[in-house]
Amino acid sequence: METRKGLKPALVAAAVAAAFAAPVEARITKIEITSRGPAFGGVEFPGVGAYERLVGVASGEVNPASSNNSMIVDVNLAPKNARGNVEYKFDFYILKPVDLSKGNHRVMYEPPNRGGKTFGPFNRTTGGNDPSSTTNPLGQFLAPRGYTMVFSGWDKAAGTNTANFNATITLPIAKNADGTSITGPSYEYIVMGNATTTSYNLNYPAASLTDKSAAKLTRRARIDDAATVIPATGWDFVDANSIKLLPDGTTFAANDIYEFSYVAKDPTVNGLGLAAVRDWNSFLRFNVTDDSGTANPLAGDVQKIYTYVLSQPGRLLNDFRYYGFNQDESGRKVFDGMLQWIAAADGLNLNLRFSQPQRTQRNRQDQLYAEGIFPFAHQSTTDPLTGKTAGRYDKCLASNTCPLALEVYSANEYWVKAASLFHTNPAGTQDLADxxxxxxxxxxxxxxxxxxxxARGSCQQLGNPLNANPTLRALFIALDQWATNGTAPPPSAIPRLADGTLAAAMPQSGMGFPNIPGVQYTGLKSTRFLLNYGPQFDSGIMTINPPATVAPFFDNPANGKIYPTFVPKTDSDGNDVAGIKVPDVMVPLATYTGWSLRAAANGGPDGCEGSGQMIPFAKTRADREAAADPRLSVAERYGTFGQYMYARGNSIVQLMNQRLLLDEDAYAEYTAGLAAVRAGSLLKDE
Incomplete structure (x- = not known):
């Protein structure tokens, strides 16, 4: 990393030259800063100084005929300006050193999750959409290191309360060549968390409020139940944008699964969100002003851009890489590195007609949306079911614009998101080399x-409180070192077929998971089907119209082909054998799982989706034997409080030596164990 002594003259010259180069076809055309002022209460960070917050709206446009944009579905059918380009605009939020020369000339960019910023815990703050207002500014991770933090909207379905600093995007509606509305099949997967809701808002307006013959509403209590068709007399349109159950006042049953297929109209061009992410970051990195001369607030400063994402935006960036958007219109690299947390191998239901980018499929959630589709891996592989050969990095490898990537995910992604396809071949016969x-x-x-x-929420057991953020911070530093001076990051740590730590969700005894009294194990995991979305799917137009029951749909030979997927095996405590183990797993007081099952009252034993479990060990041998628990008690494992803390301290040193824990996080990790043992009165000191 360069020292904080300002930019080299050559870099400034390059930035100025870029500003006066011939205009590119896709670009940010206008920025409007609507709010600018001190951040973090005016606190000055040693060596960096004070920060400021910039909030505003940016406008951009793309040439639909350009090969860099033509893969955006329906972009050619969107309204065009006098230059023949398609326009969009989005919200942005920036936290930057007041004096950029004192910063580290690096950007942490986060594409928000459904409009909201999620980097708070990673940054050691309490989160929220206005992170500049944190009450503990000096305890942050990024600002003391001189990072600029940038956020921008990309998802039309995100929240719209801009007063709360949500980052949204405004997208054009695609129309037929004659100006009439485009119509087509749309699908809603509906699960209410309460028994008081009487209507449901559709993602796209219905093409007709009077013709219900092409619409269908079904209901089932559990994922494997046969769906029951609700007759047309049992539901109606409230208006073009919502439906209700009849008679009026009838509520949707809590936790039941409703599916609604209908003819919709006026699709938004959602794939422009990919171009917005590309062109905004390219503008901040390379441009001096917008088209009207308004200054780029980061002009001439940005040397590296790294992303941090949590969940859904990681799937956005999976597609971002697949479509080649890490190359800007001038052929330059946009992102240098990506830290992906809990995204795994799926893409996003985004660059499709009538797509719903806020959706994500799990074993009981948002079924049938197109996101778990080949290619799954970054490396080029051959799909045994279709014969296609492709990888997510194919385009950036051809243009030499690939970002470095640290893909970090939880055990949950194996159980409910088929994450093993990230690092096995699609046939499930061998591991892929890094x-x-x-x-x-x-x-x-x-x-x-x-x-x-x-708390249990909708699940059978307590939630899983394991915290990956200290490791994510260490890996973010490793990513910067990798991109800056070529220092390799810590080696991959994943379960593999070759060493037997990755296996099919076989019977409980074969997985290693113990038979814990009161804990149900079903081996439930998501199945990755090759689904038939219709003959026009490769062009981004889905013609699927789900039938009345799910079973015939999956029994259809066109939809019944399956990609083999696997899950991590466990030790005799039920904790995963492979991977990075935080101190709570290396020196455990409980069994922690990435999967969970719903309580019977909430549709169980269907999956409890993103939730995991914490199943505490018994305190003493007597307690364990009384409960017939096969796992050793806390007292049997550690003997005394001092012995437990010694073991925990060793686990922390091990992580630090592996570059998986920063020195500055070590004390908090150590004292967290102290608090857990004392709060539960689990051990006595001798």
Whole structure:
């Protein structure tokens, strides 16, 4: 990393030259800063100084005929300006050093998750959509290091309360050549978390409110139940944008699965969100002003851009790489590195007609949306079911614009998102070797994010409270070192077929998972089908119209082909054998799982989706034997409080030596164990 002494003259000259170069076809045309002022209460960070917050709206446009944009579905059918280009605009939010010369000339970019910023815990703050207002500015991770933090909208379905700093995007509606509305099949997967809701808002307006013959509403209680058709007399359109059950006032049953297929109209060109991410970051990195002369607030400063994402935006960036958007219109690299947290092997239901980019499929959630489709891996592989050969990095490898990638995910992604396809061949017969540009890390025994270890929610067991953020911070530093000076990151840490740590969800005894009293194990995991979305799917137009029952749909030979997928095997405690183990897993007080099942009252034993479980060990041998628990008690494992803390301290040193924990996080990790043991009165000191 260069020292904070300002930019080299050559870099400034290059930035100025870029500003006066011939205009490119896709670009940010206008920026409007609507709010600018001190951040973090005016606190000055040693060596960096004070930060400021910039909030505004950016406008952009793309040439639909350009090969860099023509893959955006329906972009050629969107309204065009006088230059023949298609326009969009989005919200942005920037936190930057007031004096950029004192910063580290690096950007952390996060594409928000459904409009909201999610980097708070990673950054050691409390989160929220206005991170500049944190009450603990000096305890942050990024600002003391001089990073600029950037966020921008890309998803039309995100929240619209801009007063709360949500980052949204405004997209054009595609029309037929004669100006009439485009119509086509659309599909809604509906699950209500309460028993009081009487209407449901559609993602696209219905083409007709009077013709219900092409619409269908079904209901089932559990995922494997046969769906029951609700007759046309049992539901109606409230208006073009919502439906209701009849008679008026009838509520949707809590946790039941409703599916609604209908003819919709006026699709938005959602794939422009990919271009917006590309062109905004390219503008910040390479341009001096917008078309009207308004200054780029980061002009001449940006040397590296790294992404941090959590969940859904990671699937956005999977597609971003697949379509080649890490190359801007001038052939330059946009992102240098990506830290992907809990995204795994899926893409996004985005660059399709009538797509719904806020959706993501799990074993009981948002079925039939197109996201788990080949190619799954970055490396080029051959699909045994279709014969296609492709990889997510094919286009950037051809243009030499690939970002480095650290792919980090939880055990939950194996159970409910088929993550094994990220690092096995699609036939499920062998592991893939790491490519030179990516490393892969399983956070052992984690759920999708950090759960609540004191509550069950809809699930049978307590949530899984394991916290990956200290490891993510260490890996972010490793990513910068990799991109800056070529220092290789920690080696991949994942379960593999070759060593037997990755296996089919076989019977419980074969997985290693213990028979814990009161804990149900079904081996439920998502099945990755090759679904038939219709003959026009390759052009981005889905013609699927789900039938009345799910079973015949999956029994259809066109939809019944399956990609083999696998899950991590466990030790005798039920904790994952492979992967990166945080101290709570290396020196455990409980069994932690990436999967969970719903309680019977909430549709169980269907999957509890992104949730995992924490199943505490018994305190003493007597407690264990009374419960017939096969797992050793806390007292049997560690003897005394001092012995437990010694073992935990060793686990922390091990992670630090592996570059998986920063020195500055070590004390907090150590004392977290102290608090857990004392709070539960699990051990006595002797």
């Amino acid at each position: 490519p030179p540009y990516a490393r892969y890390y399983l956070m052992s025994s984690h759920q999708h994010g950090t759960g609540n270890g004191t």
